[in-house]
Amino acid sequence: AQSVAQPEDQVNVAEGNPLTVKCTYSVSGNPYLFWYVQYPNRGLQFLLKYITGDNLVKGSYGFEAEFNKSQTSFHLKKPSALVSDSALYFCAVRDKGRGADGLTFGKGTHLIIQP
Amino acid sequence: DARVTQTPRHKVTEMGQEVTMRCQPILGHNTVFWYRQTMMQGLELLAYFRNRAPLDDSGMPKDRFSAEMPDATLATLKIQPSEPRDSAVYFCASGRDGGEAFFGQGTRLTVV
Numbered sequence: 523a524q525s526v527a528q529p530e531d532q533v534n535v536a537e538g539n540p541l542t543v544k545c546t547y548s549v550s551g552n553p554y555l556f557w558y559v560q561y562p563n564r565g566l567q568f569l570l571k572y573i574t575g576d577n578l579v580k581g582s583y584g585f586e587a588e589f590n591k592s593q594t595s596f597h598l599k600k601p602s603a604l605v606s607d608s609a610l611y612f613c614a615v616r617d618k619g620r621g622a623d624g625l626t627f628g629k630g631t632h633l634i635i636q637p
Numbered sequence: 638d639a640r641v642t643q644t645p646r647h648k649v650t651e652m653g654q655e656v657t658m659r660c661q662p663i664l665g666h667n668t669v670f671w672y673r674q675t676m677m678q679g680l681e682l683l684a685y686f687r688n689r690a691p692l693d694d695s696g697m698p699k700d701r702f703s704a705e706m707p708d709a710t711l712a713t714l715k716i717q718p719s720e721p722r723d724s725a726v727y728f729c730a731s732g733r734d735g736g737e738a739f740f741g742q743g744t745r746l747t748v749v
Binding site for chain 2: 558565568612616618624629
């Protein structure tokens with residue numbers, strides 16, 4: 523079975539500082555990895571994905587994530603946080619070898635950027 | 638701008654009534670997901686279709702929930718009979734094999 527862990531329910535960062543939202547995953551094969559963002563009363567918006575290739579993936583709104591196979595992690599990062607980045611962030615995984623499995627999401631991390 | 642469309646956006650119903658939620662996936666996408674979001678459980682996968690065939694509905698209470706894709710432009714999720722514990726936001730998402738899923742705005746269901 524595939525699973526995702528987001529160990530922090532909430533992350534607080536001052537505006538202008540770098541931010542990291544942590545994600546670790548578990549799959550039996552090789553992973554597809556994704557980050558999504560959700561604003562209040564909205565659906566999830568896709569930020570970025572890792573399929574293959576470079577371990578550092580760049581996405582929307584200045585976000586990036588680093589795939590680390592040995593640590594089974596896919597942490598989301600941004601060099602300089604904006605107040606508008608405050609939202610709920612979800613990490614998701616799919617096992618490449620198991621086409622019948624849907625996307626499995628973590629519990630989500632509330633990111634709060636303080637002015 | 639292609640997007641997943643869900644109707645209705647909000648639904649309030651009485652316990653025991655049938656509820657039908659509809660989803661129009663993005664044209665050309667061959668995978669469709671139904672998720673339920675609650676504060677307690679987070680995002681739960683209810684059903685997953687590929688090329689209109691159901692691949693996984695293990696997350697769905699079979700006695701009251703059913704999911705179908707009558708054609709490539711419509712996915713439905715039905716609850717009969719509805720119960721207060723079904724109150725949640727239900728999301729439909731579509732995508733292509735191996736790629737990201739694009740989410741609709743959700744249906745906020747309240748069962749009283």
